[in-house]
Amino acid sequence: MHSRLDACFAAAREEGRSLLVGYLPAGYPTVDGAIAAMRAMVEAGVDVVEVGLPYSDPTMDGPVIQDAADAALRGGVTTRDVLRTVEAVATTGAPTVVMTYWNPIDRYGPARFAVDLAAAGGAGTITPDLPPEEAGPWLAASAEHGLDSVFLVAPSSSDERIRRVAGIARGFVYAASLMGVTGARAEVGEQAASLVERVRAATTLPVAVGLGVSTAAQAAQVAGFADGVIVGSALVRVLLDAERRGLGEAAALDGIRALAADLAAGVRAAVPASA
Template sequence: MQAQGTRGRLADTFAAARQEGRSVLVGYLPAGYPTVDGAIAAMRAMVEAGVDVVEVGLPYSDPTMDGPVIQDAADAALRGGVTTTDVLRTVEAVAETGAPTLVMTYWNPVERYGVERFAAALGAAGGAGVITPDLPPEEAGPWLAAAGAHDLDPVFLVAPSSTDERIRMVTKITGGFVYAASLMGVTGARQSVGAAAEGLVKRVRAVTDLPVSVGLGVRDGAQAATVAAFADGVIVGSALVGALLAAERAGSGLSAGLDGIRGLTAELAAGVRRPARPAGDA
């Protein structure tokens, strides 16, 4: 296994935020929901309202990490016929905003598409990297080679249950940032972010200089501010997806969903800017 380092766009984004004394806001939405074009509009709206980095979810029929909100949206996208090609088109359209754009995907769709083919297509679309929650580091060799060949950051996850040895292994092959799951369980907005998150960030920082971003559970600006006080990045998914789902279930249409996305993103963006952190402090 080979350390991948940080390849440019993500590194620049985290460095700029650090100089501003704030955390990076990472926003997730699945491709294809409510439609391919609707998802693109929603992701671009997130960027306009303050998201720094976008995660484009590749809808999958057998998720292991996604909670019910993301599953509902992903299931609707799959019923609508979304394909990996649609995901790549989404990445291209979102990357045009200038925000580093990642794909969040389980490993099976990448393997079916072809590891080298997927990396080449994502690189050509302007993608910055891929988050692979279920790819074991021990089996990541082919992906690391393909990602390196196409200047993609391979982002891996650690959890509160990760041993120090496992954290060292993961950080050696991760690029861009380390994804720190704040709690054990599936995604979903919660009343509070797991208390183990801050301790996990400290453990990761003890073995790497890579930025550490915390995900799973953040639902509003106050929680974003709490996490931003100790993490380099704040990842929000279910709460943003929920804004689109709520508009659809209310029969309000995409326009109302986009308004909800913009409003919540603006609140979250204010949250990551709230903590008093000295410029240049990690």
């Protein structure tokens, strides 16, 4: 049975393009404010939404995402708030996944989290620190409730590791374009295209590239060789800058729409290598 992510990637493929994945953390600047920002992203052309579950001990997040997540945690955001966010965003029709470290799911209860995420309309999860060797129980719970489980590979991943990840992943494989934490970069990692080729040698799943994409030109570059383009820090920075400058919610949402539309235009203007 095809999932919502499968259908979304298939639809983009039919259009001869890559798709755009946008990330924002739940609870920043407020729970309702984050929901509004995510819905604005979809209105502007984002195909898939990543809802970040703020966590106190991130290993992959760069300073921009950490700042927003820390503010959300200080504001009292909970896992239940994250699920409410998923429910509100999923009503747009865009597949909505939760990007989370494993500890919050483990504390919430994996079986319970799968039930509640599915009930909220979530499409799946991205778990950057869950080793494939330990993922069995989560894969079973996810599959039982029709959720996709997305895993990461990096330029340092061996071919054996890529095959192992590709063998258990569902929805798509997340290819980190470079080593290190999230954050906008002047250039996308040079190893990204070769990493996508290595993943494609191991699976027919779509491959989406994240880490470092912040402009329409970079989005177009990545869309030329990947099935999906993932943008996080650049979008989060729009909300952070709006708050630091004392701008209101309307201005912040206008900024999100403008950047998302620009990125979407870049993605749609590219000609995928597979086309």
